[in-house]
Amino acid sequence: MTADSVALARSPKSLPLDERSIWLRRLVVDALVGGERGHVGSSMSPIEILRVLYDDVLRHRPSEPGWSLRDRCILSKGHGCLALYALLADKGYFPTDLLKTFCRKGSILGGHPEHGKVPGVEASTGALGHGLSIGVGMALAARMQKRDSRVFVIMGDGEINEGSVWEAALSAGKHKLSNLVAIIDYNKIQSAGATAHIQELEPLLDKWRAFGFAAEEVDGHDVAKLQKLFARVPLDAGRPTAIVCHTVKGKGLPFAEHDPEWHHKSKVTAELGERLYAALEPR
Amino acid sequence: MRQTCVNMVYELAKADDRVVFIGSDLSPGLLAGMQEQFPDRWYMEGVSEQNVIGMAAGMALDGAIPYVNTIATFITRRCYEQVAVDLCVHDLPVRLIANGGGLVYAPLGPTHEAIEDIAIMRALPNMTVVAPADAEEMKRFMAVSVDWPHPIYIRLGKGGDRVVTRPEHGFAIGQAYLLREAEGGKSNPVLLVGTGVATTQALQAAEMLAADGIACHVLHMPTVKPLDVAAIEKYARASRLVVTVEEHTVIGGLGSAVTDALVERFDGRVPRIRRIGIPDVFASDYGNQEWLMETFGLHAANIADVVRKAVGSD
Known part of the structure; x- marks a missing residue:
């Protein structure tokens, strides 16, 4: 098991994490250990994106998940749900203790997030390429109902291989949905290997711009930069926004970073759990 | 039956501001009156069935009641996963108006003949499947369709079909x-x-x-x-x-x-x-x-x- 050299070369330098980012990753590990399985790499890459959204950007009320004026946040790459569960638990949508029940009988927390079951989950995702269309519908509904809610949709880089994503992008561009923000967790690795080898996405920013989006890129683990960029959303008052976040698959776990073998683990033993916690000792 | 069905969407939209029409790439001028009167509730989204279903789901999650219309084979086969996951797993009140149920498109061949649509739609949990016999029954059905809390697949005949149903029966899903x-x-x-x-x-x-x-x-x-x-x-x-x-x-x-x-x-x-x-x-x-x-x-x-x-x- 080794880091993929192409993904490594194309990713931002992996800088140390602050206490909050480490704490959130430890919550993810609680769930991985409790469920003895899970998408490790895919859940570690979008944590700062979700952290900045829920801490600084989204208008939301954890005690009232159905509040109609809230901003909507859809994790379209549903397999990265442990990152979303960690944030939702941390924010008080449900107790952090529940994370340990991940994928267990009777749990509300499955291997993909379900709307109506998990407070704060806006749409059931897991089948890839669905979230952006749902987001387009929500953004249009907000416009129809004269709400100023915004809709944020987080997609994986492998996910945007799906043609449906680009159908949705056409629609968003046509309707000039300035209340819609497409976010790409661009960790450069999909299940089978480097995106550069499986299905090249470059030039990715140009693609979003060509579909009518105002698009920018950012280091998806740099909290200050993410805060600064999201504060400027919409990037253009007459167009939807796309933010390509350069991230590191497995971020925070040195032995897992950039390694496709860590996309998913179906046997997280107690021993492996210890290793994961040890890698996330606060510095 | 087809014209009656889409005209009814317009009628329903006049009475209920949750009602939305979404077509793919249908006849020019379809529901032009609705487009003019309710521009934010009339959509023609192009040949993109997967997106259209997801979009309808997003609207329905926020309280709208979308009536989606395209050819039966495309609204079932092309976007089956979106119908299953976005509509049925979420159990949303989206209505699928399927032009040309059965052999209506005979001259166009098997790509356009919806011969298994009922089977694949009724296999999905939460889905309701309706196939009226004539335009009069379609009208009665559409009137009660708005408040049905689940997704509905509506199978249309060719149009001009002989009226065999009776008004005194009314319509209950x-x-x-x-x-x-x-x-x-x-x-x-x-x-x-x-x-x-x-x-x-x-x-x-x-x-x-x-x-x-x-x-x-x-x-x-x-x-x-x-x-x-x-x-x-x-x-x-x-x-x-x-x-x-x-x-x-x-x-x-x-x-x-x-x-x-x-x-x-x-x-x-x-x-x-x-x-x-x-x-x-x-x-x-x-x-x-x-x-x-x-x-x-x-x-x-x-x-x-x-x-x-x-x-x-x-």
Whole structure:
């Protein structure tokens, strides 16, 4: 098991994490250990994106998940749900203790997030390429109902291989949905290997711009930069926004970073759990 | 039936601001009045069925009631995962208006013939499947469709279909209607069960059979799911033969649903059954809908023949 050299070369330098980012990753590990399985790499890459959204950007009320004026946040790459569960638990949508029940009988927390079951989950995702269309519908509904809610949709880089994503992008561009923000967790690795080898996405920013989006890129683990960029959303008052976040698959776990073998683990033993916690000792 | 259906969307939209129309790439000028009056509730989104279904789901999650319209094969086959996950898993009130159910698009070949749409739609949990027989019934159905809390698949006939349903019946989703009662109060009649425009053929067959002294009930099932099992049980119990008729493959449609219900309700002592539908093939000819229906034996004369043969071997 080794880091993929192409993904490594194309990713931002992996800088140390602050206490909050480490704490959130430890919550993810609680769930991985409790469920003895899970998408490790895919859940570690979008944590700062979700952290900045829920801490600084989204208008939301954890005690009232159905509040109609809230901003909507859809994790379209549903397999990265442990990152979303960690944030939702941390924010008080449900107790952090529940994370340990991940994928267990009777749990509300499955291997993909379900709307109506998990407070704060806006749409059931897991089948890839669905979230952006749902987001387009929500953004249009907000416009129809004269709400100023915004809709944020987080997609994986492998996910945007799906043609449906680009159908949705056409629609968003046509309707000039300035209340819609497409976010790409661009960790450069999909299940089978480097995106550069499986299905090249470059030039990715140009693609979003060509579909009518105002698009920018950012280091998806740099909290200050993410805060600064999201504060400027919409990037253009007459167009939807796309933010390509350069991230590191497995971020925070040195032995897992950039390694496709860590996309998913179906046997997280107690021993492996210890290793994961040890890698996330606060510095 | 098709025009009536989309016109009804406009009528519903006037009375209820949750109602939205979303088409893919339909006729120019379709619902132009609605587009003008409610520009933020009328959408023509292009040839992108997956996106259209997801979009409708997003709107419905925020309280809208979208009526989505395109050709039946495309709204079922092309975006099956979106229908399953976005609509059915979330159990949202989105309505799928499917142009050309069955063999309507006969001249256009198998890419456009929706022969298994009922089967694949009724297999999905939470989905409701409705196939009215004529425009008048369509109107009555559409009026009650708004407040149904689940997704609905609406199968359209060609248009100009003979009106055989009755206004006094009204329309309730999930209810079957007896359109013809076996004459003379004869005991042991034959029960013909139809859905969509196939019911019209069943009614004609019943006429023909009456002349031969074979009395038939004709039970119309505009809702294939949820199935009115009580009605089937009631009429089948006294019948010597049950014949289902549908413009659909014999696999998984009305005939399968009725058979399943009979097997379960009659504890194995099932009445004799004949299922008339499209055999397990794609159509290999063109022509028109009537011609292909005849080719597959979905016309009144053949239905009557099937009954005569079955009854003759009593």
